[in-house]
Amino acid sequence: MAIDLQQIGKRFRFYTHLNELEMNDLKAMTGSDEETLNNILNGCNILLDELVAIVKNFPDLNPQWLIYGEGSMFKPKGENGDCHDTPKNCLKKDKAAYLQQMKNMLIELDAAEVAKGHHADVDALMSKLNELKAKATE
Template sequence: MAIDLQQIGKRFRFYTHLNELEMEDLKAMTGSNEETLSNIINGCNIVLDELVAIVKNFPDLNPQWLIYGEGSMFKPKGENGDCHDTPKNCLKKDKAAYLQQMKNMLIELDAAEVAKGHRPDVDALMAKLEEFKAKASEAE
């Protein structure tokens, strides 16, 4: 299976947005410079060794999903002894705008996957997003 650098960038961008990670957060978490991180997010000039080194800093991120678009975005809970809770329970951003932004990114990612002739579990992600949206509405 061929690796599509642009798809890797879109998936990584989706993951970072879902977790509300800004460039400064990514630099601090990974120890990578902004150019390397920008290249990954934009899907160009990705050096596989750098990608692997960066992915190691996100224990809940499924590398199979990131690279090939297969499986779930997140590793199963407890795979590394971790219990991740994503997205964060306490969003820094306006909830409605954040959820709309995530929905738009998910639609973009879905369209790219469909165009490739391969569809990961985007429906499950959409359902999860709708669940978060419902919870946000109830909380208000």
């Protein structure tokens, strides 16, 4: 199976947006410089060693999903001892606007996945985002 750098970038960007991670957060968490992180987020000039080093800093992120788009975005609960309640219960942003932004990114990611001939767990994520958005607007 071929690795698509642009898809890796889109998936990592989706993950970071879902977790409300800004560039300064990513730099602090990974110890990587902004150029390296931008390369990964934009899906260009990614070195495997850099990607592996960065992924190690996100214990809930499923590397199989990040690289190949297979499986769930998150590792199964209990695999690393963490419980994933995403999006965060205490969002820094306006919840409805945030969820709409995530839905738009998910639509873009889904279209790219379908164009590649495989479909990730996008339907489940879309359903969860719609549910959260409905709750946020109540």
